[in-house]
Amino acid sequence: DSGVTQTPKHLITATGQRVTLRCSPRSGDLSVYWYQQSLDQGLQFLIQYYNGEERAKGNILERFSAQQFPDLHSELNLSSLELGDSALYFCASSPTSGGPLSTDTQYFGPGTRLTVL
């Protein structure tokens, strides 16, 4: 158990809909990262938040957005869903924001499996 929790575990929805995925980081971790893993694909970094602020952006679509709340949990919002958005969405956390000499490791949650029909 990594200490990172994600809800829901599974989500089935229809095209055009909007969903929210939730992540609670490990106790004490300030950074939250979101990743997407499509079928037979590697992990794609979407976005990072550190202590409530957006820190880094990866391959995140404009239809997707995220935020990190004062209690450090994070939500990933996916809107106007398309069939191709079906994937596993992982959240990870780490203690710091990174930067020079950072050797933080990211600890991953179990993921949310999103199926868009």
Added chain:
Amino acid sequence: DQQVKQNSPSLSVQEGRISILNCDYTNSMFDYFLWYKKYPAEGPTFLISISSIKDKNEDGRFTVFLNKSAKHLSLHIVPSQPGDSAVYFCAASAYYGQNFVFGPGTRLSVLP
């Protein structure tokens, strides 16, 4: 263009033998590398890491080797056990960031 490559999608090894998983990267700014293991229906689990100031890091049965000039790293598992059967991801990060870039993964099967 993939910045982190794992050119072997799968690898089969006999129990007790050595497993060698390879990873190549193209971005010379990468200076921190990690290996993750992923079982089906679970999130990735951190295995071992190495900083660019080292060329080897060992943790029990797992050893990671880094060849900076070749932009290549490898994970050695000795001896391999059936429980090691999983998908292994190599990840890299540049000095000033933590935006880990992951490779596509290698599926390791350790045969009893």
